[in-house]
Amino acid sequence: MWLKTRMFLLVALLFGILYGVVVGVGIWMGAGAWWIYLIIAFIFLGIQYLIGPAIVGRTMRIKWVSEKEAPELHRMVAELAGKAQLPKPRVGISQVAMPNAFAFGRTSRDSRVCVTQGILKLLSKDELKAVLGHEMSHIKHRDMMVMTLLSAIPLIMYWIALGTMFRGMLGGRGQAGLIAMLVGMGAFALYFITNLLVLYGSRIREYYADKGSVELGNEPHHLATALYKLVYGNARFKGRPELKQMEGVKAFFVNDPTRAWSEIKELAQVDLDMSGTIDSYELMELRSKTIKLSSADKMMEILSTHPNMLKRIRHLSSLMA
Numbered sequence: 001m002w003l004k005t006r007m008f009l010l011v012a013l014l015f016g017i018l019y020g021v022v023v024g025v026g027i028w029m030g031a032g033a034w035w036i037y038l039i040i041a042f043i044f045l046g047i048q049y050l051i052g053p054a055i056v057g058r059t060m061r062i063k064w065v066s067e068k069e070a071p072e073l074h075r076m077v078a079e080l081a082g083k084a085q086l087p088k089p090r091v092g093i094s095q096v097a098m099p100n101a102f103a104f105g106r107t108s109r110d111s112r113v114c115v116t117q118g119i120l121k122l123l124s125k126d127e128l129k130a131v132l133g134h135e136m137s138h139i140k141h142r143d144m145m146v147m148t149l150l151s152a153i154p155l156i157m158y159w160i161a162l163g164t165m166f167r168g169m170l171g172g173r174g175q176a177g178l179i180a181m182l183v184g185m186g187a188f189a190l191y192f193i194t195n196l197l198v199l200y201g202s203r204i205r206e207y208y209a210d211k212g213s214v215e216l217g218n219e220p221h222h223l224a225t226a227l228y229k230l231v232y233g234n235a236r237f238k239g240r241p242e243l244k245q246m247e248g249v250k251a252f253f254v255n256d257p258t259r260a261w262s263e264i265k266e267l268a269q270v271d272l273d274m275s276g277t278i279d280s281y282e283l284m285e286l287r288s289k290t291i292k293l294s295s296a297d298k299m300m301e302i303l304s305t306h307p308n309m310l311k312r313i314r315h316l317s318s319l320m321a
Helices: 002-029 035-059 071-084 117-122 125-140 143-170 175-215 220-235 241-245 247-252 257-267 280-287 295-302 309-317
Strands: 062-064 090-094 101-104 112-116
Touching (some): 002 143, 071 090, 071 125, 101 125, 117 125, 143 175, 175 295, 220 257, 257 309, 280 309
Parallel strands (some): 090 112
Antiparallel strands (some): 062 090
16 A cells, blocks of 8 residues: 555655646746746657557567467466466567566557566566566556656756746846746756656555566565575676667666666575575564664665665565465
Protein backbone atom coordinates (compact mmCIF):
# COMPACT_ATOMS: atom_id res chain seq x y z
CA MET A 1 0.00 0.00 0.00
CA TRP A 2 2.84 2.38 0.83
CA LEU A 3 4.20 1.98 -2.72
CA LYS A 4 0.90 3.14 -4.22
CA THR A 5 0.71 6.03 -1.76
CA ARG A 6 4.24 7.19 -2.57
CA MET A 7 3.57 6.99 -6.29
CA PHE A 8 0.31 8.90 -5.94
CA LEU A 9 1.99 11.66 -3.91
CA LEU A 10 4.88 11.82 -6.40
CA VAL A 11 2.54 12.20 -9.39
CA ALA A 12 0.55 14.85 -7.52
CA LEU A 13 3.76 16.76 -6.70
CA LEU A 14 5.11 16.61 -10.25
CA PHE A 15 1.86 17.78 -11.82
CA GLY A 16 1.52 20.40 -9.09
CA ILE A 17 4.93 21.78 -10.09
CA LEU A 18 3.92 21.67 -13.75
CA TYR A 19 0.63 23.47 -13.07
CA GLY A 20 2.33 26.16 -10.97
CA VAL A 21 5.03 26.82 -13.56
CA VAL A 22 2.64 26.83 -16.51
CA VAL A 23 0.24 29.24 -14.78
CA GLY A 24 3.09 31.51 -13.64
CA VAL A 25 4.83 31.60 -17.01
CA GLY A 26 1.46 31.93 -18.76
CA ILE A 27 0.61 35.04 -16.73
CA TRP A 28 4.05 36.52 -17.39
CA MET A 29 4.33 35.70 -21.09
CA GLY A 30 0.68 35.89 -22.09
CA ALA A 31 -1.99 33.26 -22.38
CA GLY A 32 -0.83 31.80 -25.69
CA ALA A 33 2.96 32.01 -25.61
CA TRP A 34 3.73 29.21 -23.14
CA TRP A 35 1.68 26.63 -25.05
CA ILE A 36 4.51 26.27 -27.54
CA TYR A 37 6.71 24.70 -24.85
CA LEU A 38 4.07 22.10 -24.01
CA ILE A 39 3.58 21.32 -27.69
CA ILE A 40 7.33 20.93 -28.36
CA ALA A 41 7.80 18.68 -25.32
CA PHE A 42 4.91 16.39 -26.20
CA ILE A 43 5.99 16.20 -29.85
CA PHE A 44 9.42 14.98 -28.76
CA LEU A 45 7.90 12.49 -26.31
CA GLY A 46 5.39 11.32 -28.91
CA ILE A 47 8.18 10.58 -31.37
CA GLN A 48 10.16 8.79 -28.66
CA TYR A 49 7.08 6.76 -27.66
CA LEU A 50 6.45 5.70 -31.27
CA ILE A 51 9.99 4.80 -32.29
CA GLY A 52 11.21 3.65 -28.84
CA PRO A 53 10.41 -0.07 -29.34
CA ALA A 54 12.30 -0.11 -32.65
CA ILE A 55 15.33 1.55 -31.03
CA VAL A 56 15.33 -0.94 -28.13
CA GLY A 57 14.98 -3.86 -30.53
CA ARG A 58 17.91 -2.74 -32.65
CA THR A 59 20.15 -1.83 -29.69
CA MET A 60 19.54 -5.15 -27.94
CA ARG A 61 19.78 -7.27 -31.13
CA ILE A 62 16.56 -9.12 -30.38
CA LYS A 63 15.61 -12.33 -32.14
CA TRP A 64 11.89 -13.08 -31.81
CA VAL A 65 11.48 -16.78 -31.06
CA SER A 66 8.59 -19.16 -31.66
CA GLU A 67 7.22 -21.71 -29.19
CA LYS A 68 9.07 -24.40 -31.13
CA GLU A 69 12.40 -22.56 -30.74
CA ALA A 70 12.02 -21.74 -27.02
CA PRO A 71 9.19 -23.86 -25.54
CA GLU A 72 10.14 -23.44 -21.87
CA LEU A 73 10.46 -19.67 -22.16
CA HIS A 74 7.10 -19.41 -23.94
CA ARG A 75 5.48 -21.66 -21.32
CA MET A 76 6.67 -19.44 -18.46
CA VAL A 77 5.56 -16.23 -20.20
CA ALA A 78 2.15 -17.70 -21.10
CA GLU A 79 1.58 -18.92 -17.53
CA LEU A 80 2.50 -15.54 -16.02
CA ALA A 81 0.41 -13.66 -18.59
CA GLY A 82 -2.57 -15.82 -17.68
CA LYS A 83 -2.14 -15.11 -13.95
CA ALA A 84 -1.74 -11.39 -14.66
CA GLN A 85 -4.84 -11.48 -16.93
CA LEU A 86 -2.87 -10.01 -19.82
CA PRO A 87 -2.49 -10.94 -23.49
CA LYS A 88 0.59 -13.08 -23.97
CA PRO A 89 3.49 -10.76 -24.91
CA ARG A 90 5.78 -11.37 -27.85
CA VAL A 91 8.84 -13.33 -26.69
CA GLY A 92 12.40 -12.56 -27.75
CA ILE A 93 15.99 -13.48 -26.96
CA SER A 94 18.58 -10.71 -27.10
CA GLN A 95 21.88 -11.71 -28.68
CA VAL A 96 23.74 -10.07 -25.79
CA ALA A 97 26.06 -11.95 -23.44
CA MET A 98 25.38 -9.67 -20.46
CA PRO A 99 22.70 -11.33 -18.28
CA ASN A 100 19.44 -9.39 -17.96
CA ALA A 101 15.80 -9.22 -18.99
CA PHE A 102 13.44 -6.44 -20.02
CA ALA A 103 9.93 -5.66 -21.21
CA PHE A 104 8.76 -2.88 -23.50
CA GLY A 105 5.97 -1.88 -25.83
CA ARG A 106 3.43 0.91 -26.22
CA THR A 107 0.45 -0.92 -24.70
CA SER A 108 -0.30 -4.26 -23.02
CA ARG A 109 -1.41 -5.61 -26.43
CA ASP A 110 1.85 -4.43 -27.98
CA SER A 111 4.03 -5.76 -25.14
CA ARG A 112 7.24 -7.71 -25.60
CA VAL A 113 9.25 -9.66 -23.02
CA CYS A 114 12.89 -10.41 -23.75
CA VAL A 115 15.77 -12.16 -22.08
CA THR A 116 19.43 -12.05 -22.99
CA GLN A 117 21.45 -15.12 -23.85
CA GLY A 118 23.50 -14.43 -20.73
CA ILE A 119 20.59 -14.73 -18.30
CA LEU A 120 19.47 -18.06 -19.80
CA LYS A 121 22.86 -19.51 -18.90
CA LEU A 122 22.92 -17.96 -15.42
CA LEU A 123 19.57 -18.58 -13.71
CA SER A 124 17.60 -21.65 -12.71
CA LYS A 125 14.03 -22.08 -14.01
CA ASP A 126 12.47 -20.77 -10.79
CA GLU A 127 14.78 -17.75 -10.76
CA LEU A 128 14.13 -16.98 -14.42
CA LYS A 129 10.38 -17.25 -13.89
CA ALA A 130 10.62 -14.79 -10.98
CA VAL A 131 12.45 -12.32 -13.24
CA LEU A 132 9.84 -12.78 -15.98
CA GLY A 133 7.17 -12.15 -13.35
CA HIS A 134 8.89 -8.85 -12.55
CA GLU A 135 8.77 -7.88 -16.23
CA MET A 136 5.15 -9.00 -16.58
CA SER A 137 4.29 -6.76 -13.63
CA HIS A 138 5.83 -3.78 -15.44
CA ILE A 139 3.47 -4.49 -18.33
CA LYS A 140 0.47 -4.95 -16.02
CA HIS A 141 1.19 -1.65 -14.25
CA ARG A 142 1.66 0.17 -17.61
CA ASP A 143 5.02 1.43 -16.38
CA MET A 144 6.35 2.45 -19.78
CA MET A 145 3.36 4.72 -20.36
CA VAL A 146 3.47 6.10 -16.80
CA MET A 147 7.19 6.90 -16.93
CA THR A 148 6.90 8.41 -20.42
CA LEU A 149 4.15 10.70 -19.15
CA LEU A 150 6.14 11.73 -16.07
CA SER A 151 9.23 12.33 -18.24
CA ALA A 152 7.28 15.03 -20.05
CA ILE A 153 7.47 17.30 -17.00
CA PRO A 154 11.30 17.74 -16.84
CA LEU A 155 11.25 18.12 -20.63
CA ILE A 156 8.70 20.97 -20.39
CA MET A 157 10.86 22.62 -17.69
CA TYR A 158 13.85 22.36 -20.03
CA TRP A 159 12.08 24.01 -22.95
CA ILE A 160 10.71 26.77 -20.73
CA ALA A 161 14.19 27.39 -19.33
CA LEU A 162 15.77 27.44 -22.78
CA GLY A 163 13.10 29.70 -24.25
CA THR A 164 12.99 32.23 -21.42
CA MET A 165 16.77 32.52 -21.10
CA PHE A 166 17.03 33.05 -24.85
CA ARG A 167 14.31 35.68 -24.56
CA GLY A 168 16.23 37.28 -21.71
CA MET A 169 19.41 37.52 -23.81
CA LEU A 170 17.47 39.14 -26.63
CA GLY A 171 15.76 41.48 -24.18
CA GLY A 172 18.99 43.31 -23.42
CA ARG A 173 19.97 44.64 -20.00
CA GLY A 174 16.57 46.06 -19.07
CA GLN A 175 14.23 44.81 -16.39
CA ALA A 176 12.34 42.55 -18.82
CA GLY A 177 15.56 40.82 -19.85
CA LEU A 178 16.61 40.33 -16.23
CA ILE A 179 13.23 38.84 -15.27
CA ALA A 180 13.37 36.47 -18.23
CA MET A 181 16.84 35.30 -17.22
CA LEU A 182 15.68 34.72 -13.63
CA VAL A 183 12.63 32.76 -14.83
CA GLY A 184 14.93 30.68 -17.05
CA MET A 185 17.30 29.94 -14.17
CA GLY A 186 14.36 28.95 -11.98
CA ALA A 187 13.05 26.63 -14.71
CA PHE A 188 16.50 25.01 -15.03
CA ALA A 189 16.52 24.40 -11.27
CA LEU A 190 13.06 22.80 -11.55
CA TYR A 191 14.29 20.76 -14.53
CA PHE A 192 16.96 19.24 -12.30
CA ILE A 193 14.55 18.69 -9.38
CA THR A 194 11.82 17.11 -11.52
CA ASN A 195 14.40 14.82 -13.15
CA LEU A 196 15.33 13.55 -9.69
CA LEU A 197 11.64 13.06 -8.89
CA VAL A 198 11.12 11.05 -12.08
CA LEU A 199 14.10 8.84 -11.15
CA TYR A 200 12.50 8.34 -7.74
CA GLY A 201 9.30 7.31 -9.50
CA SER A 202 11.24 4.79 -11.57
CA ARG A 203 12.69 3.27 -8.39
CA ILE A 204 9.21 2.96 -6.88
CA ARG A 205 8.06 1.14 -10.02
CA GLU A 206 10.91 -1.37 -9.59
CA TYR A 207 9.85 -2.14 -6.02
CA TYR A 208 6.27 -2.45 -7.22
CA ALA A 209 7.28 -4.86 -10.02
CA ASP A 210 9.18 -7.01 -7.50
CA LYS A 211 6.03 -7.16 -5.37
CA GLY A 212 4.02 -7.98 -8.50
CA SER A 213 6.28 -10.94 -9.29
CA VAL A 214 5.61 -12.39 -5.82
CA GLU A 215 1.87 -11.81 -6.29
CA LEU A 216 2.08 -13.85 -9.50
CA GLY A 217 3.21 -16.84 -7.45
CA ASN A 218 7.01 -16.54 -7.40
CA GLU A 219 8.92 -17.07 -4.16
CA PRO A 220 10.71 -13.93 -2.86
CA HIS A 221 13.98 -15.84 -2.35
CA HIS A 222 13.98 -16.95 -6.01
CA LEU A 223 13.78 -13.33 -7.18
CA ALA A 224 16.34 -12.29 -4.54
CA THR A 225 18.75 -14.96 -5.80
CA ALA A 226 18.16 -13.90 -9.41
CA LEU A 227 18.97 -10.27 -8.54
CA TYR A 228 22.04 -11.39 -6.58
CA LYS A 229 23.31 -13.46 -9.53
CA LEU A 230 22.60 -10.61 -11.97
CA VAL A 231 24.76 -8.24 -9.94
CA TYR A 232 27.70 -10.66 -10.08
CA GLY A 233 27.03 -11.51 -13.72
CA ASN A 234 26.90 -7.85 -14.74
CA ALA A 235 29.97 -6.95 -12.67
CA ARG A 236 32.10 -9.22 -14.90
CA PHE A 237 31.51 -6.78 -17.74
CA LYS A 238 33.16 -3.84 -15.98
CA GLY A 239 35.27 -1.86 -18.45
CA ARG A 240 34.04 -3.86 -21.46
CA PRO A 241 32.39 -2.20 -24.50
CA GLU A 242 29.15 -4.16 -23.97
CA LEU A 243 28.49 -2.31 -20.72
CA LYS A 244 28.81 1.11 -22.37
CA GLN A 245 26.54 0.03 -25.22
CA MET A 246 23.78 -0.78 -22.72
CA GLU A 247 23.90 2.67 -21.07
CA GLY A 248 21.00 4.05 -23.10
CA VAL A 249 18.60 1.16 -22.39
CA LYS A 250 19.52 0.24 -18.80
CA ALA A 251 16.27 1.75 -17.46
CA PHE A 252 14.45 -1.19 -19.09
CA PHE A 253 16.55 -3.82 -17.30
CA VAL A 254 15.77 -5.76 -14.12
CA ASN A 255 18.80 -4.15 -12.48
CA ASP A 256 21.24 -1.39 -13.37
CA PRO A 257 24.32 -3.16 -14.81
CA THR A 258 26.49 -0.03 -14.53
CA ARG A 259 26.19 -0.13 -10.72
CA ALA A 260 26.84 -3.86 -10.35
CA TRP A 261 30.53 -3.61 -9.49
CA SER A 262 29.87 -1.23 -6.59
CA GLU A 263 27.04 -3.42 -5.25
CA ILE A 264 29.05 -6.64 -4.91
CA LYS A 265 30.72 -5.78 -1.62
CA GLU A 266 27.52 -4.88 0.25
CA LEU A 267 25.70 -7.99 -1.04
CA ALA A 268 28.32 -10.29 0.50
CA GLN A 269 26.58 -9.88 3.87
CA VAL A 270 23.37 -11.43 2.45
CA ASP A 271 24.80 -14.75 1.22
CA LEU A 272 25.69 -16.12 4.66
CA ASP A 273 26.84 -19.57 3.52
CA MET A 274 28.62 -18.21 0.39
CA SER A 275 26.65 -20.61 -1.81
CA GLY A 276 25.97 -18.07 -4.56
CA THR A 277 22.25 -18.13 -3.78
CA ILE A 278 19.93 -16.52 -1.23
CA ASP A 279 17.67 -19.09 0.40
CA SER A 280 14.54 -18.35 2.42
CA TYR A 281 16.47 -18.55 5.72
CA GLU A 282 19.05 -15.97 4.60
CA LEU A 283 16.31 -13.69 3.31
CA MET A 284 14.48 -13.96 6.63
CA GLU A 285 17.70 -13.11 8.47
CA LEU A 286 18.04 -9.95 6.38
CA ARG A 287 14.54 -8.95 7.45
CA SER A 288 15.72 -8.31 11.02
CA LYS A 289 18.87 -6.41 10.06
CA THR A 290 19.29 -2.65 9.80
CA ILE A 291 20.49 -1.57 6.37
CA LYS A 292 23.30 0.98 6.45
CA LEU A 293 24.46 2.67 3.27
CA SER A 294 27.42 4.96 2.75
CA SER A 295 26.89 8.54 1.57
CA ALA A 296 28.28 7.53 -1.84
CA ASP A 297 25.77 4.66 -2.12
CA LYS A 298 22.90 6.97 -1.18
CA MET A 299 23.98 9.52 -3.80
CA MET A 300 24.32 6.85 -6.48
CA GLU A 301 20.80 5.65 -5.72
CA ILE A 302 19.34 9.16 -5.97
CA LEU A 303 20.80 9.46 -9.48
CA SER A 304 19.70 5.99 -10.59
CA THR A 305 16.59 4.49 -12.19
CA HIS A 306 16.89 1.41 -9.93
CA PRO A 307 16.89 1.07 -6.12
CA ASN A 308 20.01 0.13 -4.22
CA MET A 309 20.20 -3.66 -4.52
CA LEU A 310 20.68 -4.34 -0.81
CA LYS A 311 17.56 -2.27 -0.02
CA ARG A 312 15.70 -4.01 -2.81
CA ILE A 313 16.49 -7.51 -1.54
CA ARG A 314 15.61 -6.34 1.98
CA HIS A 315 12.22 -5.27 0.58
CA LEU A 316 11.76 -8.78 -0.83
CA SER A 317 12.29 -10.18 2.66
CA SER A 318 9.25 -8.20 3.83
CA LEU A 319 7.13 -10.02 1.22
CA MET A 320 7.81 -13.47 2.71
CA ALA A 321 4.82 -15.24 4.23
